[in-house]
Amino acid sequence: MEQDMNEQELKNKLSQIEDKLTGSEQPLKNRIYLSCESENAYEVNKFLFEQVPLRFVIATGIDSDSCFEILYHYAYDPLSYVVTLKAFIRDRENPSIQSIAPFLPAAEWIEREIHDTLGIDIKNHPNLRRLVLADDWPEGVYPLRKEERK
């Protein structure tokens, strides 16, 4: 069993992956936001989950006009910290990101849901079948994209 970290040790640990990040902020005492580009998301997630290690909570997919974002939320329970990694996907035409399910099976379903509703191609996913949309839902229509909602 690993020793619990204190706040400084957690921050030191997180700073080891700094060169893959594009930003980091802490708006609240126990809330940390890290950002990175989609190409580095796999590596940063693997670091957060296996090296820190943090507990994976959930991921969120967002369509924010100029790009897509996937937010990976992690918790560090001994300190009640929530660490969110924002991965930016700049290519709106063919959005894609590396799957984290190969080393983190709990992310499998949320990645399938993000694939269904936002149409982000999750590369190297073990089982990218339809999860939340109806069986007769047309291919290529992504209900949570902003252009669909106009």
Next chain:
Amino acid sequence: MKKSPWVFHVNTGACNNCDIEIVDLLTPRCDVERLGVKLVGSPRHADALLVTGIGTRQAMPRLLEVYRQTPKPCVVFLIGACACGTGIFKDAYHGAGPIDNVLKQEDPNAIIAYVPGCPPKPEAMISGVVKALSTL
């Protein structure tokens, strides 16, 4: 229809809150089985359907299939704000309702009773059942 209505419960995309209240009907506080209202496991045994949820695109064909298999005459109770008129999910991309419109297209003579609420109290459901059965 005046004696002991047997009911079948259909969830068409509800958040489970109405469903819990339906189960609450059977617990000792309300205990609707003393009034002859019995939850059954097959629509073919039912006199009434208790429908919850907005009627999603995936669930609507199943609901219609259940309705076709229910012996007529049967009463369809729409339980909760979502079933009565899609509620806060109006214009949701995945909704195929409102349920009453779709049921009327399937069977223009469908007998539909509405029990609104989010979720409706068990007392409201009992009152709805009594009112519906006494008007038939």
